[in-house]
Amino acid sequence: MFTLRILCWFSALLVATLSGTQIVHAAEEKVRFSVAAVTGSYMDEFVAIEKGYHRDEGLIVEMIRAGGGIATQALMAGDLHFSTSAGSALSAMLRGAEIKVVYTNIDRPGYQLWSGHGDIKRLHDLRGKRVGVTSRGDTQELSVRLLLRKHGIDANAVAYVPVGFGAQRLAALQAGSVDAVPLGAGDFAQLKQHKGHMLGDTEKEIRFAYVGLAVASKLIARQPELVEKFLRSVIKGREYARRYREPTITILGKYTQRKREFNEVDYDSTLPVLTAEGWVGDEILKEDVAMRAELVNVPVPNDYAKFFDYSIVKKVYRDLKSTGWKPAP
Numbered sequence: 001m002f003t004l005r006i007l008c009w010f011s012a013l014l015v016a017t018l019s020g021t022q023i024v025h026a027a028e029e030k031v032r033f034s035v036a037a038v039t040g041s042y043m044d045e046f047v048a049i050e051k052g053y054h055r056d057e058g059l060i061v062e063m064i065r066a067g068g069g070i071a072t073q074a075l076m077a078g079d080l081h082f083s084t085s086a087g088s089a090l091s092a093m094l095r096g097a098e099i100k101v102v103y104t105n106i107d108r109p110g111y112q113l114w115s116g117h118g119d120i121k122r123l124h125d126l127r128g129k130r131v132g133v134t135s136r137g138d139t140q141e142l143s144v145r146l147l148l149r150k151h152g153i154d155a156n157a158v159a160y161v162p163v164g165f166g167a168q169r170l171a172a173l174q175a176g177s178v179d180a181v182p183l184g185a186g187d188f189a190q191l192k193q194h195k196g197h198m199l200g201d202t203e204k205e206i207r208f209a210y211v212g213l214a215v216a217s218k219l220i221a222r223q224p225e226l227v228e229k230f231l232r233s234v235i236k237g238r239e240y241a242r243r244y245r246e247p248t249i250t251i252l253g254k255y256t257q258r259k260r261e262f263n264e265v266d267y268d269s270t271l272p273v274l275t276a277e278g279w280v281g282d283e284i285l286k287e288d289v290a291m292r293a294e295l296v297n298v299p300v301p302n303d304y305a306k307f308f309d310y311s312i313v314k315k316v317y318r319d320l321k322s323t324g325w326k327p328a329p
Contacts, residue, residue, distance in 0.1 A: 031230055033082035033213075034064045034071040036134060037165050038255045039184045040263070040270035041110055041211045042084060043248055048237030050251045051327075057229040065165065067135030075099060075216055082213050082230060087139040089214035090288070093307045094298050100220060100309045103231055104212035105238065107280045108273045109143040109202040111182035116173040120180060121197045123151050132163035132178035139210060140182045143202040145295055150205060155295070184266065203273060208288035209280055209308070220309065232316045235278060239320075240327035242271065247329065277317045279310035 031054075035042045045063065048054055054061045066074065068088025074080040075089065076097050083089055086101045087109075093099050113123070113131075120126065126148070133140040145155035163172040169181040173196075180199060213231070220227055241248045245267060252263045282305070289304040 028058050028060055029226060029229075030060045030062065031081045031226070032062045032064060032079070033230075034066040034074065034080055034084060036065075036067055036071065036085050036138065037184065038065070039110075039187075040252060040266035041106055041184070043241045043252055043267070043270065044105055044234050044238035045084065046237070046251050046255050047241045047248060048233045050254070051237060051240060053233035053236040054230070057233050059229055059233065061230075067133075067162070067165075068138030068140075069135040072097070072099070072214070075214060078216065081219060081226070082215055084211060084213060085139060086212040086214045087142060087208060087210050088137060090209065090307055091137060091142070091292050091296050094289070094293050094296055094301070098217040099214050099307075100217055101209055101307060102213050102215050102220070102227065102309050103234070103278050103313045104209045104275055104280050104310075105278060106211040106270070106273050107209060107275050107284060108204075108207050109139060109182075109210050110184055110270060110273055111140065111143055111202045112198050113144060113147065113180055113182050113200040113202065114173065115180040115197045115199055116176070117179060117197075120199070123148060123153060123199050126180060126199065127153070127157045129179035130159045130161050130177075132161050132169045132172045132181040134165055134169070135162045136160060142292070142295065143206055144182055146206050146208075146291060147200045147202050151200070203269075207284060208291070209285060212278070220312075224312070228312050228316065231313055232320075235313065235316050235320065236325075236327060238274070238278070242274065243327055244329055278313040279308075 035045060049061060049063070064080065068085030071080060071083040071085045072089045072092045075083045076092065076099065086104060089099050090101060115121070120129065131144055133144070141160050148155045161178050163169050163178060170183065170187050172178045173181045182202065213234070215227055249260065249263050249267050252267060253260055256263055285308055286304045289307060290300050293300040
């Protein structure tokens with residue numbers, strides 16, 4: 001009888017253990033998200049991966065490099081769960097795409113528009129020239145268009161040429177296949193060592209819901225807990241990056257494969273343009289929607305707020321504060 005009891009107890013324990021293992025595996029969810037470039041603008045994402053914040057939430061993440069235009073199409077098709085090209089997604093939303101911006105990490109595009117030619121020294125010199133962007137319709141193109149318009153220049157007076165990511169844009173500029181490109185801090189730090197003229201600074205002159213996360217509306221409706229998990233891990237990465245400069249620069253270097261000095265410039269220029277808590281105010285959103293509607297040639301919608309849902313990111317910040325969470329070094 002005693003042996004039978006032991007066997008029964010062991011069998012029950014084995015079933016419980018196996019069931020627990022199944023629960024752990026079942027809790028793991030695969031998530032695909034995109035980044036438009038490997039720069040300091042996405043250090044919240046890189047840190048979340050390297051510090052294991054996604055894993056803590058039971059998420060297995062796959063990071064895809066894709067420009068805003070391509071990422072938005074993938075998001076609409078269900079091939080991505082999240083796109084960091086929230087600005088580009090907004091343009092698609094104005095055309096009817098069922099997407100929402102749920103997080104805004106940066107509200108100023110961290111680009112400077114550079115020329116590699118001695119005869120192109122001012123924005124007005126760009127008329128009839130070629131501007132290289134990652135992909136057509138992405139945030140870089142929109143930033144350049146807004147910058148030109150602000151200075152009274154027809155945004156269609158230049159040709160927008162897709163040339164790829166940061167290093168590719170820099171190479172295209174230096175090879176002369178394009179006349180100007182928007183570059184991030186790490187990229188133009190390299191350009192300064194050679195030649196080039198800075199034509200405009202979108203970081204100082206343009207403000208909108210730039211880098212963050214866009215999500216298909218149906219994913220928010222069907223799996224709000226998944227959206228919250230992903231946002232919580234990214235916010236933790238964000239708060240770690242804000243507090244710990246040196247280890248974050250090391251993490252950044254792992255992804256960018258650039259010299260540390262360029263990653264230092266990238267980090268130091270990104271930190272000041274982060275939003276306070278992952279969202280932006282109504283006035284900026286209203287202007288953003290109005291400007292983009294004009295650019296994509298659609299009527300300005302009356303309800304601009306319908307394109308944004310910051311409720312989850314606000315909840316995440318409230319929860320982290322209430323529990324006293326702080327990132328460990």
